[in-house]
Amino acid sequence: MSNFARGHQLKNPRKKSSRVLRVGSRSELGEAFIRGQISKAVPRNIPNFGSQYKWRRKLFSRIRNIDAVGGLTLIGSWSHGTAIADYSDWDFIVKLGGACPASSGEAMEKLFRTLQLDSERFALVDLDMPAICIRDPFDGSTIDLVPAYDGSGGDYLIPSLSDASWMLSNPMAHLAFLSSVHKENWWVRKYIMLLKRWKYANTIPISSLYLEMVVAQFCLSRQSDSVLADMIEILRVLCVTQLSDLVDPTSASPRCISALNSDLVEKSDIISKITKSIELLWLIQAADKSGSAADIARYSSELYPPGGEHIYNAKLPAYLTVYKKRRVTPRYSG
Template identity: 30%
Template sequence: MASSTATAWLADLTSLFTPTLSQFDGAKAHRASIEARLDYVLGVYRMFEIGSLRHGTGVWRYSDADYLVLLKGIQPASPLTMLTKVKDALQARFKSTTITIRQPAVVCHFSDGVVEIVPGYVASGGGYMIADPTGGWMKSFPEDHNRYVNEINAKHSGGGAKKLARHLKIWKYQRNVPVSSCYLEMRAAKFLSEEAAYVPIIDLHYALKHLQNIELASMNDPTGLGSRFGSCSSESTKSDALSKLDTAVQRSERALDRHLANDHDKAIEQLKLLFNR
């Protein structure tokens, strides 16, 4: 990127890592066959697209096509039982495809794209019961969560909440930070819900600083509906994430300081380090 200012560099970064819909045509083409197979073996109540691609916060090269599949029947005691049944059903249908379990999803690595299937059940009182990445079940309200992010996003000119969420996710993927993408998106929206304006380089630093101050603490569902959002799958991965977060805060602070001093070359240099570019 040959950007003249740090602000322009961040805009170019956003553009570069924003996926086009056509880039996932291959992965999405498997939807019908996946739904048909699961309906035949397990019974499907409903299947619909969720996740960052659907919601406009996906990251090029990293985000997958994600679907929530609501199964018929009785919810088992362990979500691993459900995940294993879904994996086995799909593996029997797509024999040459690598299929793995990565809670809360079953991941299908097709040759033309990756598809993540999040199986679950309709919950009493609303929402859906899906596997919690840290174990057990959790209640999820993906449509309401998307609505919350959209409301905050519309508050700022140019869609600040989704841009900030994408910047945090780019950092996560480019620096291999073991933190939940959903957690970062909800934290970005919550952070900007209390800000009067969105300034990319300023809010990037202070959002990272906020995550550092709270030590990636779990987050109450801001809609007041679902389970708490956890940041990491285990204490060991959280330790790794916090270490990388410390480095990110230092680099974003230097970038902001250089930006405010109109030393854009140095600011961009720090942003390149932050995003591993």
């Protein structure tokens, strides 16, 4: 039995489950490889203490001390428990006080200029709609600050992706929805991480929120005893729907979540990549049945090519790299 196949038994520690794969023969290697991608996606290096943690504490403290800032809240993958090792950035809502300006660009530029005054402390401050990006000098990760104003019913007004207007978003509702699905099906976060790792490995620019909601709704509707088969079905959903806008399951009023964060990306190119991945998964399934370890290894390396689009691409000196293995994710709010 190969090293990557040994011990990949994913189960709920709190209760018995029939969805436990015990790898003991070649006919199970393909399934084991797909499940192994989940463990590779789990972040192991959490900035929770040492110089990096102190740097971040000072950063968030100075942001909170800005006159217009009324609070700072962690959102996105790190708050959902679906962050991917070496890829997921840190997303924060920066709650602003006062009247909401007509143009979101005005609020963005004002906050950006304020942060630029401290550019020596805030390494590589950059403006990338709808967020202000700060590069962590310790590991090259990105901290994205999204300016927001209070809306109604727990909604936030955040900058639109397409123009200088505002759009409604409710990150807390998305987290609550994901948590409710997790109670019904504890595999949902594992599936999300599996699909996200595939997305980053193949440089597929699908919105993480879109992917999370698609996977969550899939887990509510159906699920087989095979992670490999479920991954095929999720990718088929993306193809059948042609990456059309998804009705936000957390919103009482009609609101859609876009699959793409940019109009410059051609959906046909992405769907072509998804179709290719489905074909590779079918080939892995066939190789699983025939027991061909060589074919499984070849198709698996094409499905999850090494490297991929690595977002932590800053060249940093070795003495600035702080890696502490700790599983507790810090929550910054205020």
